[in-house]
Amino acid sequence: MKRAFSYWESAHVIGPIDTLIVGGGIVGLSAALRRCEMDSNERVVIVERDALSGGGSTKNAGFACFGSPSELLSDLRQMSRDEVIELIRKRWRGLQGLRKLVGDREMDYRLTGGIELFRSEEDALSSACLESIVELNSLMEDAIGQSPFETLAPEELEHFGFQGFSVAINNTLEGSINTGKMYSTLRSMALEAGVLILNGLTATGFSLEGDDVELHTDSGSLRASRLLISTNGFARELLPELDVSPGRNLVLLTEPIPELQWEGTFHMQEGYVYFRNVENRILIGGARHLDASWNDTSSSPPSEVRAHLESLLNRNILPFRAAKITHSWMGYLGIGMKKTILSGKLSPRVGYTVRMGGMGVAIGNAAGSALADMID
Numbered sequence: 001m002k003r004a005f006s007y008w009e010s011a012h013v014i015g016p017i018d019t020l021i022v023g024g025g026i027v028g029l030s031a032a033l034r035r036c037e038m039d040s041n042e043r044v045v046i047v048e049r050d051a052l053s054g055g056g057s058t059k060n061a062g063f064a065c066f067g068s069p070s071e072l073l074s075d076l077r078q079m080s081r082d083e084v085i086e087l088i089r090k091r092w093r094g095l096q097g098l099r100k101l102v103g104d105r106e107m108d109y110r111l112t113g114g115i116e117l118f119r120s121e122e123d124a125l126s127s128a129c130l131e132s133i134v135e136l137n138s139l140m141e142d143a144i145g146q147s148p149f150e151t152l153a154p155e156e157l158e159h160f161g162f163q164g165f166s167v168a169i170n171n172t173l174e175g176s177i178n179t180g181k182m183y184s185t186l187r188s189m190a191l192e193a194g195v196l197i198l199n200g201l202t203a204t205g206f207s208l209e210g211d212d213v214e215l216h217t218d219s220g221s222l223r224a225s226r227l228l229i230s231t232n233g234f235a236r237e238l239l240p241e242l243d244v245s246p247g248r249n250l251v252l253l254t255e256p257i258p259e260l261q262w263e264g265t266f267h268m269q270e271g272y273v274y275f276r277n278v279e280n281r282i283l284i285g286g287a288r289h290l291d292a293s294w295n296d297t298s299s300s301p302p303s304e305v306r307a308h309l310e311s312l313l314n315r316n317i318l319p320f321r322a323a324k325i326t327h328s329w330m331g332y333l334g335i336g337m338k339k340t341i342l343s344g345k346l347s348p349r350v351g352y353t354v355r356m357g358g359m360g361v362a363i364g365n366a367a368g369s370a371l372a373d374m375i376d
């Protein structure tokens with residue numbers, strides 16, 4: 001027999017529902033919080049497939065970033081200068097908004113700087129970035145009124161104990177957060193505002209029923225006055241026409257390294273690889289450029305991806321000491337042809353906001369609020 005919620009469940013435990021949100025990541029939680037702020041009597045329910053969140057929101061690296069030199073040069077090849085400025089501004093303002101909402105202390109926000117590192121064999125890319133520093137600072141001036149890029153002298157790089165890096169460019173305004181604390185705070189705020197979060201429930205489709213929307217799930221159907229979809233990389237499961245795919249990312253974390261002297265967030269290889277200090281462990285992840293089937297959600301990345309990350313860790317980042325990997329996990333980005341948020345209305349009662357790329361820490365909260373505002 002088809003699974004169905006009982007009358008008690010749908011009428012008195014879960015509903016009656018005003019706003020249903022599919023996806024309990026940063027965007028879904030932010031949309032829920034915004035709906036409660038608009039009307040504290042509104043019944044808001046989030047349907048989330050995972051135990052916590054199955055995409056990027058609890059799996060990410062916690063970079064509070066808004067543009068490394070090679071990333072911006074790549075953006076300038078694909079978008080107009082004005083579009084790049086707009087994206088930087090969104091990321092920058094989004095970060096300020098997240099800091100205000102969650103609080104720096106609550107999510108361990110640190111203004112560490114974000115350093116892009118180039119190995120000796122990456123000369124062409126490092127030269128292009130060095131030659132463009134003035135232009136990139138002027139781009140930042142136009143976007144946020146500050147010039148954050150500066151090169152690090154070789155002796156400034158020395159105290160990190162790295163090996164094989166010839167050029168380093170710092171974005172002095174980037175920082176880091178504790179991803180777990182940020183998510184936990186957002187989730188607590190939503191629960192306190194009265195949001196019901198139904199974990200372990202998968203949405204399989206939806207239909208418009210008179211003035212209502214019916215959401216079909218693997219445990220039965222739910223009715224609501226409005227439906228907001230924030231499933232990011234997985235959005236095509238419900239909205240197959242959208243240009244967004246899940247991009248898998250492997251993350252490795254070492255055992256604690258008591259003698260680790262540095263803090264900071266580091267980007268490499270056009271942002272495909274990233275690493276940082278997390279509570280005196282090294283977190284390293286990415287290398288999606290070596291993963292030919294990066295959008296396959298049914299399997300793990302090929303062994304070359306892990307081997308590449310481990311090789312960078314052992315040869316370049318921590319060359320004088322072996323460190324055991326104690327944790328590894330996978331997360332999913334939402335990626336499409338364009339590096340912009342994909343947002344729209346399917347009817348006056350159904351809206352979506354997806355495709356956060358690798359920028360969701362910065363833009364996710366503002367994107368969620370805008371999604372909530374989209375539907376009356």
Ligand SMILES: Cc1cc2nc3c(=O)[nH]c(=O)nc-3n(C[C@H](O)[C@H](O)[C@H](O)COP(=O)(O)OP(=O)(O)OC[C@H]3O[C@@H](n4cnc5c(N)ncnc54)[C@H](O)[C@@H]3O)c2cc1C
Pocket residue numbers: 022023024025026027028047048049050052053054055056057058059060061062063064065201202203204230231232233234235237249250251285330331332333334354355356357358359360361362363364
């Ligand atoms: C490894 C990794 C590192 C990253 N590092 C950074 C970083 O350092 N800085 C940064 O700014 N960004 C980073 N990102 C990106 C950032 O995490 C994402 O952009 C952000 O979390 C997106 O939030 P979201 O709410 O849109 O999507 P998600 O967090 O992906 O949430 C979508 C949710 O929808 C749920 N869902 C999907 N389909 C269904 C369904 N049918 N029914 C019910 N639920 C469903 C999923 O389980 C998921 O929880 C990283 C991402 C990854 C994967």
